[in-house]
Amino acid sequence: MLENLIAAFGQVFELHVLLVIFLSATYGLFVGAIPGLSATMAVALLVPVTFFMPPVPAIAAMVTATAMAIFSGDVPGCLLRIPGTPASAAYTDEAYQLTKKGKTELALGGGLVCSCIGGLFGTAVLIAAAPALAELALQFSSYEYFWLVLLGLTCAIFIASADPLKGFVSLFLGLMITCVGMGNPTGYPRFTFGSDAMLSGLSLVPVMVGMFAVSEVLRYAVNSAKESGNFTGSIDKVFSGTLRLVAKYPKSVMRGSVLGTVVGALPGAGADIAAYMSYAISKKFSKEPEKFGTGHPEGIVEASSANNASLAGAWIPALVFGIPGDSITAIVIGVLYMKDLNPGPMIFINNPVSMYSIFIVFILANLLMLPLGYALIKLSKHILRTPRNILMPLILLFCIVGSYAINNSIFDVGVMLTFGVLAYLMEENGFPIAPTILGVVLGTMLEENYISSVIKSDGNIIAFFDRPIAGTLGVITILIWLLPLFMRHFRKKQALHILPGQ
Known part of the structure; x- marks a missing residue:
């Protein structure tokens, strides 16, 4: 074991591997910070580059880019109320309220440190308990996933406003959005109204960008006369108060890290669901639940720990059984096969040095997040200084480009603009938009697992409770x-x- 570990350190700490890690980290920060571009897209765009790399730097590039992209999605969410990635959407409103209060440092600094802690915790679990957790993950059939998704949707009510009925309405709107198109168990076109463009359904990213970003641009256009201008919060001492924040909410950090790792290890779940569930649980068990939604850092601490912990958790079933934990590891599995690192229980016996190298890269990526994340936050302060009458049109331009880039489709741009108007009207009337986004994320999974379970049980409802x-x-x-x-x-x-x- 010691010989394998020493050999792994030798593989990782070569100059060209470290250079790949640094460049992919910078790339991940850039992609994650642009609304509309996700961590999955960052990894997918790296695949052609990895063709020309040895196994260790190829996997290192993907691990590092993913970790950085998930964190950097918090930055536009905090400063502009536009989440860079879906994993940041759960606590975007909370972070934005802190920015409006002039506490940007607390939101971004706390999120950065907790993302690092969560990522390191998930890595520790990946190293110590991969086979055991993967075995647990394999116990999940369609019945377990059905209840897990319902539990996740229930969280939408907890993260909703004080009016549960409006939370329900928002949630069911999200579920209705997932019914559009042919992406259902029967493959039957629903709610397409004769449009070929709607056969493939409504993509998550244009819907999310529209509901968060375009609605904010509309709000500025309508209320610009009433607003005093830019926010005055400084970003000089990024880590000021961060240690006190972590010391104040140690249970939240640990709870988020544990939940994120477990949810990540469940095939098909991922960072988005982990963040929403953690934020909801944080509010449920908080001593000050009434402060949530007004700029309270407790939910940010827990959810940011969860979404980065889930990244390492998703590698558990991917490495041990070749089953992707999320969309990112689905791409990674293809690269592993390409590099003759065939996933499965024998991978730890046949390629022990490469496995240790991957574990070391996970640790390096999360540690590197602190200095590079700090640099990104310092650079982002220029966003606050930019006049909003210049910033808002630029944001709209980036949103249009990002939505178009998903499928190279003008239709997606129309979807983004439509849902931007809808979200503006919803929020003006007190309907929260976070439950809608959660409904879009989980709706397809709910339907597929319900139909599969009903078919397997021949309509017997008791079968949903038969398994422990x-x-x-x-x-x-x-x-x-x-x-x-x-x-x-x-x-x-x-x-x-x-x-x-x-």
């Missing part, structure tokens, strides 16, 4: 649904008991 993990998740989800009803009944009963004595 599915039964546990099902009971927890239903209890969460019923809890508000029990609480309301208890409060009414208590009020009736108090009235006669008054």
